[in-house]
Amino acid sequence: MNVAAERVQAAAALGAERQARIDLAAAHRLAVRHGFHEGICNHFTMAVPGSRDRFYVIPYGLHWSEVSAASFLTVTYDGEIVAGEGEVERSAFCIHAPLHRLRPDAAVVLHTHMPFASALARLEDPQLQMIGQTEAKMAAFLAYDDAYAGLAEDPSEGERLAAAMAPDKTILLMAGHGVIVTGANVAEAYDRLYYLERACQVQLYALWTGRKLKPLTPAVLEKTLRQFARTKALGNKPAPCEIHFAALKRLLDRSEPDYAL
Numbered sequence: 001m002n003v004a005a006e007r008v009q010a011a012a013a014l015g016a017e018r019q020a021r022i023d024l025a026a027a028h029r030l031a032v033r034h035g036f037h038e039g040i041c042n043h044f045t046m047a048v049p050g051s052r053d054r055f056y057v058i059p060y061g062l063h064w065s066e067v068s069a070a071s072f073l074t075v076t077y078d079g080e081i082v083a084g085e086g087e088v089e090r091s092a093f094c095i096h097a098p099l100h101r102l103r104p105d106a107a108v109v110l111h112t113h114m115p116f117a118s119a120l121a122r123l124e125d126p127q128l129q130m131i132g133q134t135e136a137k138m139a140a141f142l143a144y145d146d147a148y149a150g151l152a153e154d155p156s157e158g159e160r161l162a163a164a165m166a167p168d169k170t171i172l173l174m175a176g177h178g179v180i181v182t183g184a185n186v187a188e189a190y191d192r193l194y195y196l197e198r199a200c201q202v203q204l205y206a207l208w209t210g211r212k213l214k215p216l217t218p219a220v221l222e223k224t225l226r227q228f229a230r231t232k233a234l235g236n237k238p239a240p241c242e243i244h245f246a247a248l249k250r251l252l253d254r255s256e257p258d259y260a261l
Contacts, residue, residue, distance in 0.1 A: 020186070022259070026260075029256055030252065035114065036112045040060070044057075045096040055100050057093075059085065061087075069260055075088055077097045077100065093155070094154055094155050096109050098162055099158055105182070109181075110189050110190065111181075114193075117178065118177070127144070128142060129215060130221050134202060136228070147175070148175045165180070190241075194244075
């Protein structure tokens, strides 16, 4: 590779890293708007573009309303902070580092205690029932973990959670805890997180009526899953999740533009 090509490649890498930081910062700010955050707890992380052994995470103690693109620590899967200032929350490392390492498809890992999904996860039967369109949107991605045993204080817990999501699930409802949602990029992961919470909200509202739920028939569920799998914008690009996330970022651009700094 000649010098000019190397410079172009380096510039592209820096651009990808910068965009990753902007998008991940936007996700934190949006989570505050949508009520997905919990104090200074919970964690959103992203594998550093082009890297196989490190990820971005905010320093412990930063409120999500304060997060900007410059906020992130760069942390290796062994726990070494190689860029940024601050400390990594232990549970963030113990959950996220193993997930990124064991699931290369999980470039983005979002862990929250958002209220409606967490409420469903606290039921004896936490299954998201297939009673409507938004629930059906989640059907292909869902996995369940019924083995809550306390705080995540060792990377073995993240390894266990990764196994619970294997080989291809991207949403994990965690008994007595919360949820993990993964994606190939921030737009995909946040779109799933958003619609998961809405599906859980509507389901709990339906349950609170005390009336019998009406499930989708297997045939209709299968048809709906096929439709979701192929639904795109006109021309097939960009994906609906990218259109959704771009719209959400425009809201931030108008009222909280400092997220991108």
